[in-house]
Amino acid sequence: MSITYLEAIREAQAKLLRDDKRVFIYGQDVGGNFGGAFKATKGLAKEFPGRVLNTPISEDAMVGTAIGAALEGMRPIVEMQFADFSSIALNQILNNAGTHYWRTNIPVPITVRLPSGGTKGSGPFHSQSMESLYAHYPGLIVMTPATVEDAYTMLIDAVAIDDPVVYCEHKYLYYHLKADGLPADGTPVGKARIARKGRDLTIVSYSAMLHESLSAAEEIVKEGFEIEVVDLRTVKPLDTATVLASVARTGRLLAVGESFPWGGVTAEVIARVSTEGFHLLDAAPARVNAKDTPIPYHPNLWSTHRPSSKVIAAKARQLLRE
Amino acid sequence: MLLTRTFEEKLASMYRGGRITGGVYIGKGQEAVSVACGIFLQKGDIFAPLIRDQAGRSAFGEPLVDVARTYLGSRAGPMRGRDGNIHRGKPRDGQLAMISHLGAMVSVVVGSLMAKRGRGERNFIGLTTIGEGGMQTGATHEGMNIAAVEHVPLVVVATNNHYAYSTPNDREFACANLVDRARGYGFEGYELDGTDLAQCLDVIGSAVKRARAGRPPQLVVASILRLAGHGEHDDFSYVTDDIRKEPFAIDCLKRTEAFIKERELAEPETLQRWREEAAAEVENAFSAAQSEPVPSGNEEDWSAISRRDLVDEIGEGGSS
Numbered sequence: 001m002s003i004t005y006l007e008a009i010r011e012a013q014a015k016l017l018r019d020d021k022r023v024f025i026y027g028q029d030v031g032g033n034f035g036g037a038f039k040a041t042k043g044l045a046k047e048f049p050g051r052v053l054n055t056p057i058s059e060d061a062m063v064g065t066a067i068g069a070a071l072e073g074m075r076p077i078v079e080m081q082f083a084d085f086s087s088i089a090l091n092q093i094l095n096n097a098g099t100h101y102w103r104t105n106i107p108v109p110i111t112v113r114l115p116s117g118g119t120k121g122s123g124p125f126h127s128q129s130m131e132s133l134y135a136h137y138p139g140l141i142v143m144t145p146a147t148v149e150d151a152y153t154m155l156i157d158a159v160a161i162d163d164p165v166v167y168c169e170h171k172y173l174y175y176h177l178k179a180d181g182l183p184a185d186g187t188p189v190g191k192a193r194i195a196r197k198g199r200d201l202t203i204v205s206y207s208a209m210l211h212e213s214l215s216a217a218e219e220i221v222k223e224g225f226e227i228e229v230v231d232l233r234t235v236k237p238l239d240t241a242t243v244l245a246s247v248a249r250t251g252r253l254l255a256v257g258e259s260f261p262w263g264g265v266t267a268e269v270i271a272r273v274s275t276e277g278f279h280l281l282d283a284a285p286a287r288v289n290a291k292d293t294p295i296p297y298h299p300n301l302w303s304t305h306r307p308s309s310k311v312i313a314a315k316a317r318q319l320l321r322e
Numbered sequence: 323m324l325l326t327r328t329f330e331e332k333l334a335s336m337y338r339g340g341r342i343t344g345g346v347y348i349g350k351g352q353e354a355v356s357v358a359c360g361i362f363l364q365k366g367d368i369f370a371p372l373i374r375d376q377a378g379r380s381a382f383g384e385p386l387v388d389v390a391r392t393y394l395g396s397r398a399g400p401m402r403g404r405d406g407n408i409h410r411g412k413p414r415d416g417q418l419a420m421i422s423h424l425g426a427m428v429s430v431v432v433g434s435l436m437a438k439r440g441r442g443e444r445n446f447i448g449l450t451t452i453g454e455g456g457m458q459t460g461a462t463h464e465g466m467n468i469a470a471v472e473h474v475p476l477v478v479v480a481t482n483n484h485y486a487y488s489t490p491n492d493r494e495f496a497c498a499n500l501v502d503r504a505r506g507y508g509f510e511g512y513e514l515d516g517t518d519l520a521q522c523l524d525v526i527g528s529a530v531k532r533a534r535a536g537r538p539p540q541l542v543v544a545s546i547l548r549l550a551g552h553g554e555h556d557d558f559s560y561v562t563d564d565i566r567k568e569p570f571a572i573d574c575l576k577r578t579e580a581f582i583k584e585r586e587l588a589e590p591e592t593l594q595r596w597r598e599e600a601a602a603e604v605e606n607a608f609s610a611a612q613s614e615p616v617p618s619g620n621e622e623d624w625s626a627i628s629r630r631d632l633v634d635e636i637g638e639g640g641s642s
Contacts, residue, residue, distance in 0.1 A: 024440075055471075056471055061428075061464035061467070064465060068418075068437070070433070073441075096421050099421065107627070161629055161632070162628045162629060189632060
């Protein structure tokens, strides 16, 4: 059996709906015969009547409603049609869900699914990676699965967690990424994974950029270097220990992310390694991000805006020479 | 109403004496509307009040000592010093804790009501309040629309106190009457004179009954004048002399007292006794809260999530 990253997300939701009466899915076009803009909820409305509900185009109210339901014991999953549109719901996610446990001692178990990241031709408003923004605020867990197996088990984990979870699923991986089957158990939440072992340089990445980083590492093998690639899996909490342990082995760090460069996950990784593991570094750490412009429409522009394996490999070579 | 007025006068006086940290927000002039919001609610209902709803909160069962605790930052209070003043609630008791972003609580109530319906509960409603200022946010619009789409038993009580902080109605909205919006959302809409307690009880009580009976969501628009500043830091000098002469500028508490006297519903001695009892209750609430410990930065666990094993450990470096 072969299953895609997108099918894994659908299967996780089917399992959650089957196993837990508290779960319902709330979002634009998720219900009826349609099953979502990307078909992540295909067939679920029919299989689970009344629990996969279409909403108005009201991102703020979708999340607000989920918060209210969660306070009454439900486990809602909110599907944003695109991560980019979750900007409309920032207030509910950051200021309402994100502050609630701290303020009242009562956590808000909502999961907000963000179809994230760039695909060819999607342009400025259907391509964004917003994990850095959500990770900046207290009170949220931010997941960025990079594999089919993680897409499945981490979504199940997300719903089980009592705190609000922002689950960033990458659209570029939806159809391209396939696995032979789905695991019963995954790596624990909050633990990074060594996706490729190496000794000369550590690349820390997550989500779709993991695969670009792995390609870059394979390219550089021919030149006699072994690059270690760390998949963060969750960007908040960030598994600093695994990153530091890898840098201790390699002495070099390259952080790779698809989001905008200012602040963010790559900056955080470098800050942590520099402040907590400065003595481990044999060269100044480096990073590769998208460019500091809106995300372009034309494929020629987009493929340059987004970090590619070629750009990552070039930066890795530069670091390996130092 | 009397208890709230007495309590909030004490709060304002403590603020002026420098005994309250942060702001003090009172509901002077809005007590009749607010008390009518709380008094018809039952156990199992959801109430999402805003900053001028002490009367409603008390009527729905919030102990005054919890209000004092929150203003004084007591660790025994519902917010334990982590949040203050009017940002408080006990969600497990159906009292939602407002955030400052106006309109955000409307959809939260909708979600709670959907969950109750899904569990098979019956005869419950939700009531949330908003001002004419808050009615202009996108969140209020989205929340009211989704309430009607989900057909939940919700009552929205909107009080037009004629100023959004210092901004008068003519810079807030351009529609002829805010209640006209009810039809646009698929709500049933009603208006009332918020200075008249009997009318508040009648109109809001009827809206609550209709919501309980399964009618579409209810919008009630009350008209009053805010008889204090936005907060106690505000001298409300922007309130014009003309508007102070409007019928909606009458003090609802004075009007209620006059009504009681005129109808001889209570002896003057009884009224006086009520005042004394209210003052004693207020004193008790503050003295209890004042004797309780306040939080300490060193003892705080500084975790914004309940899953302690998933707290992001951020080292500050400098040791290596």
